[in-house]
Amino acid sequence: MNMKIANNENVDLKELALMKINFGDKLLELIEDFKDIEGSQKLYRKIGQELKFLKKAYKNNSIKKEHLQCSNLTHFSALIDTLKDVKTCQSINKIFTLEDRKIHVDIISDNGLTWIKVIARNPKSLSQICLGNGSYGVKSIIDQAEEYVKCAKLYPCLFQTPKIVFVFSNGIGSHIAAKLESYGITVKGDRLSDSPLNFDGSSESDESDQDDYMLQSPTNTADLSTENISNISKVNLDVSAMLAYCSSVTNGSAELLDFDVPVLKQQAEWERLRPQKPILDAVFEGKTLYCCETARDNFLNIVDTVGGPSEKVRAHQLLNRLIVLPDDADFRQTENDHKSHKIFEKVQYSDEKKLKPGGKIKERSLIIFTFGDQIQAVTVTANDGFVRAAKQQGIHFVVFIHESRALTEQKEKIRAIPLNK
The missing domain is CATH 3.40.1350 (Trna Endonuclease; Chain: A, domain 1)
Known part of the structure; x- marks a missing residue:
């Protein structure tokens, strides 16, 4: 049993509301077939509450399109259909x-x-x-x-x-x-x-950590990078940035190989169009590179698990360039001058501005981004989902967004296809 609200603006809302009300009345009749099941009366009451609201709005001529589109009756109908089976x-x-x-x-x-x-x-x-x-x-x-x-x-x-x-x-x-x-x-x-x-739909547990950083939408992210950050001399590397920097696909293999794994195939195509290593090198030039202990440990765990021989070498070379500080470090513990940048006065993450974990706000990412804020560094990341979610809660981290790239060297042995020039 299903009912969809038409999008035609010419359709009379009162007529649609009446259809929805009749639809709800039929659901109440169907519930009778399950009246002996625990919780059925609660479902009956919930449907009744929806109907009471719609009938009142219908009677008072105050019905709105949103009332019909957001009604829970569609869910209750699907639930009853499932109950039948x-x-x-x-x-x-x-x-x-x-x-x-x-x-x-x-x-x-x-x-x-x-x-x-x-x-x-x-x-x-x-x-x-x-x-x-x-x-x-x-x-x-x-x-x-x-x-x-x-x-x-x-x-x-x-x-x-x-x-x-x-x-x-x-x-x-x-x-x-x-x-x-x-x-x-x-x-x-x-x-x-x-x-x-x-x-990528993989159920292999050894790749689950890397999956968290395989963000697949390079479009509409330019607006997320913070403006006027050239004068900030400290860079905080997110795990996604480290993976992209060390990946085989950003270090030459994209010009030689394609993949039969959809996510990796897409990333290789993007890399041929927009190479990420030169972009990251330009961001790093003349800056002091930092990361927190959580980022380092998580990065090493991924590299040790799914990284190939060359990717592991590049990973350790990159870590040798970084200054690793405790997760709770602040800007006074950095080697740069202790001058506070004005840009951080507007976004400083504090006890009064707490992010609520959930959805795209993962605890691990929260630690890494908060660390960058505390040491007053630009956080370089591909995790645009976190940045968007933080903005929705009123926290605007100082960030540079790049495209994500996964470690691919191990997959190149079994899932890669030579690229025909």
Whole structure:
């Protein structure tokens, strides 16, 4: 059962509202088939609340297009459609606690061994949120998957961790589906073509750390770099910058090889168009290079795990050029003069301006960016998702944004194709 709101501006809103109300009334009738299931009455009340609001707005002639587009009735309809296909359902809208958060599980079946989440959202919208382009506080489907996996482990049933199923009633991008499956989640719904996000769909655990830095959108990032930073003599390297600098693809292989891995193929094409090593060398020239201990340790872990022989040599050469300071260092511990730059007076990260982790604000990245702010350095990074998310919370870090590049040397042995000149 499904209902979509037409985008034709000529369609009368009151007519659409009446259709939506009738749609909701039918949902209430369908709920009767599941009245013996725990939580069904709660679902009945939620649908009733939606209808009460719509009926009141309809009666008062105050209905708006947003009321129809943002209604939860579409989600409830998808949930009921899923219920029809589920055998041995025990509960609807069950709530579990994960640390200080509540995790809502739409359907619990198979005597508690299966948790089902129903997603009726537009697949394009899901992809945009995964790229960090959603509103502040909106969690991506990947973030929700991580929470579900953690939560399920805390609530075993019959000595087993419940199986997790995500049902996408309107379909899901194939790359997002692959990422969800790498967490052990069963994905149901039409697979749609989409662009690679910040992962390549690989489920190999030894590459998961590098996946965090494989950000795939080089467009619309120029506006993120801070203006007038040429007079700042300190540079803080994010892990993404170190990876890009040492990658085989930025050190010549892009001119020789192509890849059958979509993310790496795309990066090689970008590298041939816009080589990143000269850009980074220009940023580093005449500057003192810093990184924090967290960045160094994370970088070395990735290099040791997925780096090739030449990439490992370049990684250690780069680290020899860096000054590594504790995560909590400030500008007084740097070798440069202790003069405070005015640009940092406007953005200084402090107890009064705390970022809230979640979504694109990962704890590891927060440490690295805060370190750059504390030592008053320009943070060089490809993590545009973090920078955008921070701006949404009112924090404008001093940054230079470049395109991401992954370590590729190991993949060149098995997944590369000689480039025909």
